[in-house]
Amino acid sequence: MKGRNRLPGRRRRPARATEPRGGRTRLALPAALLVAAGFAAWACAGWYASAHDEHVAYSRHRDAALDAAEQGVRNLNTLDHTELDHGLALWEESATGDLLGDLRRSRAQFSRQVRSARTTTSARVLSGALTELDDRAGRARAMVAVRVTVRTPDRKTAVKDSRMLAELTRTGGGWKLNALGQAPVGDTGTAGPDAAPDAE
């Protein structure tokens, strides 16, 4: 203590000035550390919650199922008589379960019909929505509004809007249609899961 008193004045003054600053730093740094650690923990927790949000996973299944429903309806209402095999392969690619069985059973007969009628059918999805989604069971129901255009060899076109109801199953290759049919009209109307576009 006394030794320090002997230091010349100009050396003592800066020494005193640093002393409280040093004390403040010793308090400020741990405080900053606490704040930074708290902020980082909070931000990381938010990040984790966002990345693992089950609503987002569910939303992704919803969007994937709806995409598959719309694409499936588009595929199953599109057929060019000149590219029959390619078109029918696309049909089978979009289907699974009962619908796939139906398509395979009727494939030969249907090919003959379309070849002789020489029609080209194309489809545009106007709108679509999922009505049910069970992401655990991998099942969904969708409704799709589709506009189907049928072109006959004499270049006549017939445009028809259809209200399609689809059932989907999640497979190893993504969501696929396992049932597809037109929404019944009135109480008496019924429509089987027959996806064949009108080849009349």
Place this chain on the structure above:
Amino acid sequence: MPTARHLVNRRRRIDRLDGRPVSRSPDATAHRPSARAATPTRSRADRTAASPTAKSSGRGGWWAPGLTAVVVLLAGLGGYACLRTRALDDQPVRHNTALTDTAATSRVKGLVDTAVRDLFSYRYTDPDRTRAAARDRLTGAAVRQYAALMEQVHAQGPAQRLVLTTTVTDSGVEVLDGGRARLLVFADQVSTRTGKDGGDTVAAAMFAVDAVRQGSTWRIAGIDTFRRAQDTGPPQEQPQTPQSP
């Protein structure tokens, strides 16, 4: 005695002058000349003087920059996490809560189903009921779209003794984003005429509806009947063509 006092005083004076000579003197002799010699060394001397003990001054050498680095790293991590969270939250998939928010989805679906039923049902004996539904359930562009759709019904309804009964057979929420929603609706409309061309007809309708939340309820703000560009005739809601199932 005087000798002894003299010695004691001398020792005290030496003690006073040099503080604790045994512990301090090497330190002091090391610093004093260099402090006088140059400014940078002086500041080092000051720091040493400011530190209460040599031990704590040695620790301060790394913990201040070390802690500062940790603070900067943590702040950086936090900032990065915030950015990632924001990027995740901004994904379009998050904005659409159709089906994920089951309560809101079934609420807007229920309200739109009843709205469509009331709006497109008509009884020639009570046309004001349909008009009241239009006042309560519609807003924005839908007012004009609906008026165009129902113009003929209101014009010919009384003469044809027309009764329209609309049932929503299927409806699904495509998008639900806060106070906005878009739904796809499949509806059947049974029309009964008791005029000259009487009889029952069933028309199948499909259309998309934009709904907006206003206060505690939802109103229809847009009706998209997917009309074709070349279409000039009445849209599908008009029960013009009898359909056989």
